[in-house]
Amino acid sequence: MTPTGLSMDVSTTAKRTVLVSGASIAGPALAYWLSRSGFAVTVVEKASTLRDGGYPIDIRGTATEVVRRMGILPQLHDTHIHSHRCTFLNPDGSELAVLSPDAVVGSVKGQDLEVRRGDLGAILYALVRGDVEFLFNDSIDTLDQSVHKAEVTFHSGQQRTFDLVIGADGLHSHTRGALFGPEAQFHRYLGYCFAIFTMPNTFGLSRELMMWNAPGQAAALYAVGADNELHAFLNFHQPEPPVDALRDPDAQRDLVATAFAGAGWEVPGMVAAMRDADDLFFDTAGQIHLPRWSSGRVALVGDAAYAPSFLTGQGSSLALVGAYMLAHALATNPDHTAAFAAYERDVREFVAMNQALVANGAATLFPTTMRALEQRNTILRGLTTMPSATARPAHSALTLPEFASMP
Secondary structure, X not given: OOOOOOOOOHHHHOXXXXXXXXXXXXXXXXXXXXXXXXXXXXXXXXXXXXXXOOOEEEEOOHHHHHHHHHOOHHHHHHHOOOOOEEEEEOOOOOEEEEEOHHHHHOOOOOOOEEEEXXXXXXXXXXXXXXXXXXXXXXXXXXXXXXXXXXXXXXXXXXXXXXXXXXXXXXXXXXXHHHHHXXXXXXXXXXXXXXXXEEEEOOOOOOXXXXXXXXXXXXXXXXXXXXXXXXXXXXXXXXXXXXXXXXXXXXXXXXXXXXXXXXXXXXXXXXXXXXXXXXXXXXXXXXXXXXOOOEEOOEEEOOHHHHOOOOOOOOHHHHHHHHHHHHHHHHHHOOOXXXXXXXXXXXXXXXXXXXXXXHHHHXXXXXXXXXXXXXXXXXHHHHHOOOOOOOOOXXXXXXXXXXXXXXX
């Protein structure tokens, strides 16, 4: 999977204006490469400021090369979490296995990175803020396309005209909805719901993860440092998506509490902490499968176009790689239609390989039956006697083309 590398012709793109919706990962990364290629870029973000904190994310394989080319690899190495171990527990709370984090997720020790989502976001923002216009506390209200322009009315009432609009606004993308219709058409539910929140570190954990499992239930405590805060994670099997709960935080808390009623280990205390958490994030595990990623002058990138789900651990990496490839396509194709076609042609197989990780065992950590749990536990015990895993092929299956001149 090696796309054809073409020379960047800044003279053909210098006056093109691009609106990017979303300032998480894909949006700022795309803004960097487009700005570097001579585009005038505006990023709109509905939040009033950058989101800090957040559950740790992984940067693997091809995505590691993207951040190296951006010049931020040393900073990311400085913020790398360096987890020491993953401890898996039986349903009764007894120790099952203690493993290297690399062996569990298929990372390459010394190459792949794990960082706080907020740290990556802050590094990307610092990289581009001097060259890119940011509009916080705003969003796209209406979007109308013509042959030559895209007319945007923002929620604030401001009206602007752009040559192109890119939706980098996540799994529940408003841009995708405006472009292609309701999310339900493209969302593939994977059978799990999850809740993420922070709670006090009263367990003395430091740079480690502890995960408890019972059939259809998983509870994890993750200490990314030696501080007083833990990332808590509650994941459970739910045959049908709880559509109503997705819009009601109180219903979400009730659903999680019901799913873990009677659970052992430290789960009752985690559920109690979830009830009081002011940073609860609840969602379903799902993927986005679209027949195409663009229409007219609007395209999608990252989770908005091809969310792989947290079960793959590849959402952030796909966002970084997709942003790079979309920017390269636009920089090397003066015609946006040809650029969007090239972007999709060169990236779709890579996306498909990463989304397929779910069917290839990425959900193994969360078995839904006792038989599956026993099989998974046998695998985990075997990993304790094996060296750190080599990279999964999907992580590095795409070779990046070169821009005309690298920084």
